[in-house]
Amino acid sequence: MHQTRSVRAGLTAAAVAAVIAAPSLGAPALAQAGPGADCVDGRAGIYPCDHVDMDSFLPLPVLGLGNGNDIWGWTDPETGKEYALMGSSLATGFVDVTDPADPVLIGYLPSEVPGVFLLWRDIKVADDFAYIVSEIDGHGMQVFDLTKLRDATGSPPTIFSADAVYTGGPEGEEGLGHVHNVFVNEETDIAYPVGSNTCINGGDDPENGGLHMVDVSDPRNPTFLGCALVPAPTDPEAPNNNYSHDVQCVVYRGPDPDHQGSEICFGSNEDAVVIYDVTVPTAPEILSVTGYDTAAYTHQGWLNADQSVFVFGDELDELDGTVGNTTTYTMDVSDLDAPSAPKAFTHDSTAIDHNLYLTDGFMYQSNYAAGLRIFDLATSSLVDAELTEVAFFDVFPAGDPTEFVGTWSNYAFFDSDTVVVSTILSQESGLFVLDPNLTKVSIGDAAATEGDGGTTPMTFEVVLEEATDDPVTVAFQTADGTAVAGEDYEEASGTVTIGPGETVAEITVQVLGDTVEEGAETFTVTLSDPQKGLLGDAEATGTIRDAQSDAAPGGAGDGDGAVREPAPPLPATGGGLLWVTLGGVLLAATGGLRRRRR
Template identity: 50%
Template sequence: MKILRMTGLAVLIASMVALSMTAASAHDPDTPEGQAAVRAFLTDHLPAERHAVVGTAAGVPCVNGKADIYPCKNVDLLSVLPLASIGGGNGNDIWGWTDPSSGKEYAVVGRTNGTAFVDVSTPTSPKYLGNLPSNGGSSSWRDMKVYRDHAFIVADAISGHGMQVFDLTRLRTVTTPQTFTADALYKGFGPAHNIAINEETGFAYAIGSNTCRGGPHIVDIRTPKSPTQAGCVSQDGYTHDTQCVVYRGPDQAHRGKEICFNSNEDTLTIVDVTTKSAPVQIARAAYSGAQYSHQGWLTEDQRYFLLDDELDEPRGTDKRTKTYIWDLAKLSSPVHTGTYNSPATAIDHNQYIKGGYSYQANYQAGLRILDVRDVASAKLTEAGYFDIYPASDTARFNGAWSNYPYFASGIVLVNGIEQGLVVVKPNLGAVEPPPVGKFENTADVAIPDAGAAVTSEVTVTGLAGNAPASLVVDVDIKHTYRGDLTVDLVAPDGSVFRLQGAGSDSADNILASYPVNASAEAANGTWKLRVQDLYSADTGYIDAWSLRF
């Protein structure tokens, strides 16, 4: 593994960033690959584009393979906001936030010189709300994720950047573009290449930082404006990206644990981070053709992992974009079962899975959407695309950096290095699988010590008929002696399903998923999680819970 960082090269990178370099490659700056990447960035650099598409009544439909100037398939264009209109610089990463009080949708747009906030609730006429400047200079590598109505932002190649925390509820009252300041700054690391957040547990994972040998630097963000360090994952050195989840996949030995799936430059490395102070490496799996393990994502059943390798296209003889398919039936023994070869020849960069589709930002090939429903047979097929870089599809560092496909409205955000914010709407028609119904409550509810039962409510709407026989109740309760607790699910008609009884289990916390046969209950209505502490001396609270239909 390539694990060290060199101050001299970091300074070189920072100075080159000041010249507005673009894109990413092998990012560990103490390696020949990292140094070559700097040269590649400068070679591929192009100025930001000024092409805008805004204010159309219904966007620009994809007709005969084109929407405005962009090649497309089954994806319609809603708007394009060029970088000059959202704070300048060049584009990089992107994430989204849905205001729980209004349902309005916002884009959190990374740029070399800061982070832009854009109201995309009317996606054909997005509204720029303002900029959070970078903390200490420009960087091609800025990354952000969202947890509990706060954005957490990191940047690489800036020695004192740290992690900016921004309260997104401040956007509710903005009427004209603002220059914002951060609500908090975490200084446990300086530069960091990426950030991942497990929204279910409230821990952030800063990766590629100047700590933890470049591995995940774990931060407790459950109180968003008061982040604290919780641990390090350093055994396998530099991590480029990760996805950390509460594991509910097929491997019984690890269910209920918090697991990180790390793209570690030349391997897929799987780590149990349930105990933040003592992470345990489960597996380190190499694969044929590896050049730079960049990023990947789990299918929603957590059985399979799709991995993108950023340098196999420019370095390989077969230039077609590749997606590596991993079977995770046993976490200690991941199996590379196949490789999808795209008709395009661009470099792949970031992908996210929603439902039966992987949404990939593949540089010059733009947004590519793969149908993953036959992944068990190691087969993926292209369902649609929107090419934001129509000039070329070669293996160069231009075009789509990342995307965000998780809004309830179905729009997808794409951040282009030269193009800026591109808002599109996939039109996959009958092939679009029904969305997974998930309803949750993240408000804390205190559990009185040896007191009366308390409840937390989730209101379910928009579903037809009864709940399924396979209803899943995800429970996150913080408590210093979980055996004191009884936990029940109460259906809208008052029927009670016992999830856990009291006992002698002295461990902390309940972080579990419970299957419930609720097929006799109407799906819509107010469901309750009811918790009672039967014995004295220990306390806690309901942190969050959800229903998955």
């Protein structure tokens, strides 16, 4: 969330609430934790949704955390338990979400500066340690050993203390105090507090804290490594671009051959995306600074899997009117030294966008009043800013105002596919534990040889890409191609269900036999309206062959889900060789060759 960077003092609850337009708050949420609700006919309880079930929620009053903010997660490598780390104005809460229908508040880590109320807090996790920062003056970066959660039951919730607090910094500056955000590169054990009171570039803004690098290879003894600074502009009217609001740093394995294996950071720096090479922390390089015409507050972003595209949001472009509806930007970073100009995708909503993350083929966006929005990267073109939304869960059912209400962030990296979502004010509930139904269901082509009369079954396989705990139901409908329903096949429609723990179901269409030589004819079967899943390859071709045909036309070959008539019996042979042709390959076999089973 954005704030004016000259305002650093603790705010009162009334002052923070005044940021929110009162009419947008709607009725207060339930004051007690409640059960979940499946997404049925576009609603999960009172919440608008599509392909996302609500397993449970814990309202902020129950969590006792004040106003909510950032969220992250941790999976215990020994027990497999999953925990949500929920930030707030007062503390960080640890919630066991291993059973997503029954979350348990385990305990809290209070702010390092007690008694100060401030909305902003951020959390990241690496190697079983949490790294927590706050905008509170003098807070520093807390380091917390998450394995302590193993011995806590939540009855009552445990009040924890930090294992270390980092307040270091460059010589000649005060130590790390207030910090807006933090990122940790788990591969290199480097933490990156950003937007702090340190790493100033000497410009006219005394609060333009840039990239601050910390060695956390020994988490209980973090040490300062260096600052990565954007040079101050000579033109006083030019943007400074040193202040970094958020950052993602990776060991680079993307398409740019000049930077393979380097530690590269992508900073969202108010007016531009700044790409750094910090392989040598004491001698960092600025590779590029890329602005865009509608820039209002470059907020946060994330790389795609092959590190070729950086996707980011601008938190104030909707509010300031530089764009209309919610806007997401994509930037081709195949050349780190000269990235392409950002391209814009416009959503249907008018909400302000906030944090987004890309993982396992999907993008998860927390867009304030519009809630959690999920995009399928397989059917999107990131480089062209063409995004396909496939699911959502709206945590703020009162509407989509262009205001700071609704969801702050989400964590979608659990192996269980549970997604946890944080919200801001106590009037809007608190921690949502969600179950997106994103497994794709597809249908394969099929073929059958018609008889001289009667019917012959043609069987299509409907395949789920992975088994789920819930049944997945999908509708289907046949449609004519060159084959005509009632003459060549029987029209079919209905639904088919793949049971829990299963991955395959079948649709059977009856082919009508005749004695007329017509050549191969085709029709289609199309899937629609999946329940508890998404559509993958939704259309299949059914090929009807004449009895005299030796092969189906293209589209129904081996491995495509086709069902074929069994081969005719082979003649008995003695001990001599039998020569047969299979798939165009001449084969020899001795004795009683048996036909191949399919």
